[in-house]
Amino acid sequence: MSGHIQAAPIEKKFFTTGVKILIAIFGIGMAFGLYRFIFSLGSVTHLNDQYPWGLWIGVDVSSGVALAAGGFTTAALIHIFYRDKYAVIGRPAHLTAMLGYTFVAIGLLFDLGRWYNVWHPLLPTMWQGNSVLFEVGMCVMLYLTVLYIEFIPIVTERFIGHSPKWIDAILKFLDRIFNKIMWIFIILGVLLSCLHQSSLGNLMVIAPYKMHPLWYTRVMPLLFLTSAIAVGLPMVMFESIWASWSFKRKPEMDVLSPLSKVAAVIIAIYFFMRIIDLTIREAWGFAFEGSLQSNMFFLEFVVGLVIPLIMLLFEKVRRSPKLLFIASALYILFGVLLNRVNVFFIAYQPQYAEKQYVPAIGEFAVTIGLIAALILLYRIIVSIFPILPAHEKQA
């Protein structure tokens, strides 16, 4: 993929303070995680019979899927719409998606009561086509496979000419084959993404009597898909600027500025969809009830949607790495991540619940630990494989 741009492994010191902190956070998270596997879900989480899903499903799984959308949006942009100038961000976006989905799968294991049965949906005897969750599961699994296949050319590029002759021959052979058929996987990846991003939104449609009207709508699948497409580009901008800062390079503003224009358009579409949906369903009244739900709605809608959208309308914001970073971060964290959290457990209001579910410390620890692990792996992989652009390598 994205072969036109010269990319190269990063050659920087690995064990910085930041990396050490990440390792510590990861360690703490895994301690809680281990505790959960030995002493049960109930010993670490605040989940109960009223709230069967919590932080792990809301963040590790569904937000993870949403935030990894950078992979398929850039793939579509670069390879399907042939916007070559964006090729430079293709590989980092692909790597994030690959790692993101890997961690979605790992995060899911923590949440499943019988995690060792996670492969059951693969058995045709257990296929359950009526289940929305089945579709989400299958698509995520297939997409993860596709993401790994798409990574092969990066591996071959790294090792061709750096390995013994016979391995070299195999790699070259692989490279040639994948060059020919990669387009199939690229389209397949985009297709599978569209499918599961939207069916993720269909998951809660099955609970019409439990969901708060500010979020419950039959078009949730469409809203999820649009917001996922819309989060892909800010995610890429966010990462790219962050990576530039932490490796002390100049941010790729010549690519990111035009990209932010595309992002603004898609976010605007999502914004209007939300407005129209809330208006048609006459749900605005609920926004002012002063409850936890209405406050969270405002946080999501104003901080996560209106503010970043307005920011992105200004040329000045689109040209400044710092402001662009802030606008992207707001939309990512409050517009999409908070939306998933809201849908999966703030909007979920079981009638017999005695008190609102609030995640336990252990749940936070595991989630943050997994995020730390993801960043660490990203850091390791970019120093082994040619992912980030090669120019200004030793800046």
Next chain:
Amino acid sequence: MDLNRRNFLKFTVATGTMGAASAVQKVKASTPKPDSGDWAGVLLDTTVCIGCRKCEWACKNINKLPTEPIESYEDKSVFKKMRRPSAGAYTVVNQFENPKSPEKPYYVKYQCMQCIDAACVSACIVGALKKDAKTGAVIYDPWKCIGCRYCMVACPFQIPAYEYDNALTPQVRKSTFCYQRLSKYQGRPACVEICPVQAMTYGKRSELIEIARQKIRTYPDRYVDHIYGEHELGGTAWLYLSGKPMTEMGMKKFGERPIPTYTEPVQHGIFKHFVPQISLFALLGGIMWLFKKRDEVEGKREGGEE
């Protein structure tokens, strides 16, 4: 990137038309549900129930759940709090005021309603929850279950409970309708059998509805004119007769539309012969090919990839 243009274009056009053609039929698709006319049910007359809670004991006993001796169930102090079925108790009885005669409160027993078109069955990712074809009971297979708890999210009655404290083999727990004992209509659920005042009648659901209607007609002062469970969410095996609306006694007001019809049409739209998928694949491929060609014409790019 080498794709044989002519073949590719053919493929694109062919699948695209196919998709459009079947899109029309696809919209209406939904699962035909098995005929429920013959399924079993229980008619529970809450005006007869005396709140002895013997059914709670019988249920634990038959399901081998830990329980105190049956005498301890005479303790009325449990009624101070509204209780819900849990992993350790598939059925519980709650007490409610009786406006007609305050000295004789109403009692309501709760358990899995054995919905005819059950949300939990539709939700389960691996089919661990299934309708028993003979009785209509919703039965659970722990060996299939992956523990995702989506069934709990889906159940509108908030019935399935989970063994959160079991580290290795946690199960989804809910009333089984005693389906092993039922074998058609010979046996009766343990809770029905033990009831000293026969507040519950076990039988063919369609016949129970007739009995219930008859009762309402004969004693219009005793009952509200509504059989809870007859139409709620497409109907449930458990049917309730009551002296005041069930919605004032721990049950929620529901429409008639079965929960699975909210998600299943979308699911079937998506899965029907994979036509939408194939069409979208073709569409994306078509766009890819078009843009690539345009780029070549403009001379921006030689060859394909790399």
